[in-house]
Structures are given as C-alpha cells and as structure tokens.
Amino acid sequence: MPDAPLKTLVDPSRRPAAGAIVQDDYDLDCPWHSHDMHQLQYAFDGAIEVEDAHARYLLPRSLAAWIPAGVAHRTSLHRVRSGSILFGRDTVPPTGDRVRIVEVSPLMREMVQGAMRWPLTAPQDATGRAYFAALVRLCAEWIVEETPLSLPTAREPRLQAAMAYTRAHLRDGDIGAACRAAGLSERTLGRRFRHEIGMSWEEYRRRSRLLAAAALLDAGEASIGEVAAAVGFESQSSFARAFRGLTGKSPREFRRR
Structure with missing residues (x-):
C-alpha cells in the first residue's frame, strides 16, 4: 500500500466535535490517505467504492462505511449524492484498524441526511451539538453489526x-x-x-x-x-x-x- 498522508480537513482548534461534509459534486478517485477524525461515509443514491489495506467495498445506499481515525483508505466518488460525517477521535470508543461496513437502517439514513445541516467547517449551535451527541451513541451501536459484503x-x-x-x-x-x-x-x-x-x-x-x-x-x-x-x-x-x-x-x- 502506498504512503497514506494524514488529511486534516479543518483546523482542530476551530472545528466542532462532529460535523458533516456534503459530497454531491465530488468526481474523483481519492488517493490513499487517512483522517484525524472517524468518518461515516454514505451514498444517498448511486454507489461509492472504498478500499483499505484489508478489502475493497462497494457501498450502495443500503450500506455505509465506518472508517476509524488514522486508517489508511482510498475512495472513488463520481457525482453521486453522498455525504460524510466526521467525529472527533475521542467521541467513539476505539473501533479497530480497518474499515467496517454496516447495513443502513431507515433511522440511520434519516439521521445521516439530517446531519448534513451542520457542516464540519461551520460553527455549531446547541441543536447541532445535541444532534451529534445522539448520533455518536447510535454509531457506537451500529458499527458493532458488520455485513460481510466486501472483497479482499x-x-x-x-x-x-x-x-x-x-x-x-x-x-x-x-x-x-x-x-x-x-x-x-x-x-x-x-x-x-x-x-x-x-x-x-x-x-x-x-x-x-x-x-x-x-x-x-x-x-x-x-x-x-x-x-x-x-x-x-x-x-x-x-x-x-x-x-x-x-x-x-x-x-x-x-x-x-
């Protein structure tokens, strides 16, 4: 696997503990990289490809990827309606050193959609902080139940x-x-x-x-x-x-x- 530079999307001193990135217009094959935050990657329509050192994953709207902070990965996004939610390293208990794929329940889909209201790059109000506090607790439950839909x-x-x-x-x-x-x-x-x-x-x-x-x-x-x-x-x-x-x-x- 090539070098995977750490990407800091927002200055840690100014970013909230969690926030969203709308990716609807992304058209890219992102090289190997890692983040200093946990990432929940999801496509509302179409499909996304994610790969880590262990496997390759195809993510239609029924599946989401949990990418722990520091895990090297690469992503292919080609103009599909999608988004990511980023969580501070300390907000979720340790989740290992690999990508996890989870089935998306109706609740998860609605919660992820609602989270797009609060961009990672913007100051967060009290409602946003409460929303992400609830989402953190749910993510800790969701990522325990993995699906075997992956390719080595x-x-x-x-x-x-x-x-x-x-x-x-x-x-x-x-x-x-x-x-x-x-x-x-x-x-x-x-x-x-x-x-x-x-x-x-x-x-x-x-x-x-x-x-x-x-x-x-x-x-x-x-x-x-x-x-x-x-x-x-x-x-x-x-x-x-x-x-x-x-x-x-x-x-x-x-x-x-």
Whole structure:
C-alpha cells in the first residue's frame, strides 16, 4: 500500500466535535490517505467504492462505511449524492484498524441526511451539538453489526490485474481470460489467489458478483431474476442461495430493508 498522508480537513482548534461534509459534486478517485477524525461515509443514491489495506467495498445506499481515525483508505466518488460525517477521535470508543461496513437502517439514513445541516467547517449551535451527541451513541451501536459484503485486495500487481479483469467481466469472464490479463498460468494464478487472499479465483468471482448484485438490488429497478442474470448467475435460485449464504438474507429481504 502506498504512503497514506494524514488529511486534516479543518483546523482542530476551530472545528466542532462532529460535523458533516456534503459530497454531491465530488468526481474523483481519492488517493490513499487517512483522517484525524472517524468518518461515516454514505451514498444517498448511486454507489461509492472504498478500499483499505484489508478489502475493497462497494457501498450502495443500503450500506455505509465506518472508517476509524488514522486508517489508511482510498475512495472513488463520481457525482453521486453522498455525504460524510466526521467525529472527533475521542467521541467513539476505539473501533479497530480497518474499515467496517454496516447495513443502513431507515433511522440511520434519516439521521445521516439530517446531519448534513451542520457542516464540519461551520460553527455549531446547541441543536447541532445535541444532534451529534445522539448520533455518536447510535454509531457506537451500529458499527458493532458488520455485513460481510466486501472483497479482499491483493498487493501483487499480477493478482490486481486478474481481479480488475474479473470485476469488469462478471457475466462472461472466465479463469482463462483472467490468467491472460495477469500473464500467469491457471495453476499459478490459483495458487497465488489462495496464498495471498485465502480464496480461489472462483470464490473471488462469486463474491464480486454478489457485491455487484447488492448494488443492483439497492437500485430497485431490475427484477431479482434480471439482477441474477446481469451479474452472471445461471438461475435465480442459485443466485438466491449464494446471496443468502453470504449475507444471511434473501435478495428480496435485502432489497426490502
């Protein structure tokens, strides 16, 4: 992982204990960095990509990322209606050294939306301080319940190439084409996948398909059968079994939540 410089968004002597950043107009692939505050990253529409040293995460509006202070990460935001809430380092009990992904309840969605009223860069009134005090308590509860919707990452460039090909060709890609993208034999690719990320290429593709399916289910425009076909599953029933096996919910339950 490259160097991850610490970003101080607002002078600590002048900023409130918590505040929001509206990111609707952001169109960027942010390089590796870290913050001196905890961050709750959420997309109200569309999807955001977040990556840390452990995994890659796709965040449709049903998922949010909790990024602890000091954790190196990078984010891709491309003109989706979204926002972040930043919390002082001491406002929330220690939450580890990695990104956590949580399912967004209706209460969380409304609370995050309401928090956009108080920018991190502006003085905060008594109502804002009370609002964020309540939000801090709720976040401490929410981040305990993680969702397994993540993809492992690799440091080796050839594995990165195979992974990038796989994610870009979920419906029609095969291991032979992934090997050609990486410049490796099938045997070597399989061995390196298992050694570096602890799963086979087939399992990585299946997990990639399910993450993409979660984003499509969240968008709510396609039927479950259409979602299954779009990400490469041969049948709706096999997709439903795989999705429940990973998330503990059926596709219909996940969409309804």
